[in-house]
Amino acid sequence: MDEDLQRRIGHNEVVFRDVNEGISRGRWPGEGAVPIAFRCECGEIGCSQMIELTAPEYERIRASSRRFFVASAHEIPEAETVVESHADYLIVEKRDVAARVAEETDPRS
Numbered sequence: 001m002d003e004d005l006q007r008r009i010g011h012n013e014v015v016f017r018d019v020n021e022g023i024s025r026g027r028w029p030g031e032g033a034v035p036i037a038f039r040c041e042c043g044e045i046g047c048s049q050m051i052e053l054t055a056p057e058y059e060r061i062r063a064s065s066r067r068f069f070v071a072s073a074h075e076i077p078e079a080e081t082v083v084e085s086h087a088d089y090l091i092v093e094k095r096d097v098a099a100r101v102a103e104e105t106d107p108r109s
Contacts, residue, residue, distance in 0.1 A: 001078035001079060003096075003097045006079050006096060006097035006098045006101075007098070007101055008043075009043035009076060009079050009098055010043075010079070010094065010097065010098035010099075010100075010101030010102055010105075011101060011105075012042075012043045012044070012045045013041050013042065013043050013068055013094075013098075013102070014101065014102065016039045016040065016041040016042070016047075016068075017041055017068065017102075017106075018107065019039050020038045020039055020041065020058070021062075023036060023037075023038055023039075024036070024038075024058055024059075024062075033054055034054065034055075035052035035053060035054055036052065036053060036054070036055065036058070037050040037052050038051050038052070038053055038069070039051075040069070040070050040074055040089075041068040041069055041070055042068075042070040042071065042074035042075070042076070043076050043079070044074065047071070047074065049071045049074070051069055051070075051071060051088060051089045052088070053069070053089075061091055062108065064093070065102050065103045065106035065108070065109060066094045066102050066103065067091055067092070067093050067094075068080075068091070068092055068094070068102070069089050069090070069091050069092075070089060070090050070092055071088070071089055071090075072085075072088065072089060072090060074090070075090055075092050076092075079095060079096070079097075079098040080092040080093060080094050080095060080098065081093050081095060
């Protein structure tokens, strides 16, 4: 996969990560065990699939700038590695150019 395509995929996923950061900030304190509907963070800009995670699950994934959660079968093997599989979603870790984009644009860094 060429670097421009990896960069574009990385930026698309960052958009969804930013949306999810807003969703996470908007929850009420003390609702840690209540599942929240987050946007799939895949590289497909038109994806609107929702994934339910609790606040602790979301924070565990967000602990790494390179990690994103995507709906099953939304992974892009050329730019990321599946590091965990769950019933309704996967956790992927970006590689190469996509990883650099994820790290450079992480609002928590």
